[in-house]
Amino acid sequence: MTAAENLDMVIVDARGMKCPWPALRLARAMRTDPAVILLADDPQAEREVAALAGEHGWTVTTEAAGRWLVRRT
Numbered sequence: 001m002t003a004a005e006n007l008d009m010v011i012v013d014a015r016g017m018k019c020p021w022p023a024l025r026l027a028r029a030m031r032t033d034p035a036v037i038l039l040a041d042d043p044q045a046e047r048e049v050a051a052l053a054g055e056h057g058w059t060v061t062t063e064a065a066g067r068w069l070v071r072r073t
Contacts, residue, residue: 045066058070
C-alpha cells in the first residue's frame with residue numbers, strides 16, 4: 001500500500017477502549033469501507049480482530065504494535 005492510498009483510508013481509533021469495543025468499531029466501519037486501519041491498545045484486541053476477520057473472510061495485516069490494516073477479500 002502506498003502512502004497516498006493510506007491517506008484516503010478510514011482510520012478507526014479505538015485506543016483506550018477495552019474489548020470488545022475495538023472489534024465492534026471495526027465491524028461498523030467495514031460495513032461501508034473495503035479497507036480500514038484499526039488503532040487499538042487493548043492486549044486482547046489482536047485476538048478479537050483476528051477472530052472477527054476470520055468470521056467475515058477479511059485479511060488482517062499488522063502494520064505496527066496496536067495498528068492493523070483490515071481488508072475485505
